[in-house]
Amino acid sequence: xxxxxxxxxxxxxxxxxxxxxxxxxxxxxxxxxxxxxxxxxxxxxxxxxxxxxxxxxxxxxxxxxxxxxxxxxxxxxxxxxxxxxxxxxxxxxxxxxxxxxxxxxx
Numbered sequence: 001x002x003x004x005x006x007x008x009x010x011x012x013x014x015x016x017x018x019x020x021x022x023x024x025x026x027x028x029x030x031x032x033x034x035x036x037x038x039x040x041x042x043x044x045x046x047x048x049x050x051x052x053x054x055x056x057x058x059x060x061x062x063x064x065x066x067x068x069x070x071x072x073x074x075x076x077x078x079x080x081x082x083x084x085x086x087x088x089x090x091x092x093x094x095x096x097x098x099x100x101x102x103x104x105x106x
Contacts, residue, residue, distance in 0.1 A: 003085065005033040007055040010081060011044055020054070030058055032067045052079030052092070060084065062091040064100050079103065 008023040021041050027034035033055045045051060053075045057065070062082040064072075072080070072095040080093045092103045 003058050004028040004030055005055050005057065006085075007033045007035045007053070009035070009037055009041060010052040010054050010079070012050040012052055012079065013048070015050075017052075018049075025055075031065075032071070034071075050079065052081050054081040054083070056083045056085045059086045062089050063102075064093055064095060069095055069098065069100060 005025055005028075007025050009021040010017050011019045011021060021037055023035045023037045025033045026036045035053060035055070041051070055068075062084040064080065064082065068080070068082075075095065077094055077096045080095055081090060082093065083090050094101050094103050
């Protein structure tokens with residue numbers, strides 16, 4: 001069985017990652033995640049930072065799954081980073097409704 005998905009937030013300034021905030025997967029599963037982080041993390045956006053959601057896929061491509069798109073919720077139109085855990089391949093996306101577009105985060 002694949003490991004549960006890991007998740008967190010990458011804090012960005014001017015499109016560059018400046019730090020990672022580890023989250024807790026409140027719905028531990030190899031096929032989905034529900035990110036929980038400390039509430040004060042959200043205030044970083046008021047200071048000009050952008051928050052990108054991060055999660056892992058155990059052994060599948062680092063592209064949003066149907067579940068990722070359906071449950072994007074508050075991650076709509078924010079950077080959405082996915083790591084393929086078994087290869088280390090990382091990809092960045094933006095999800096807006098049913099639209100999924102690959103993007104770049106440095």
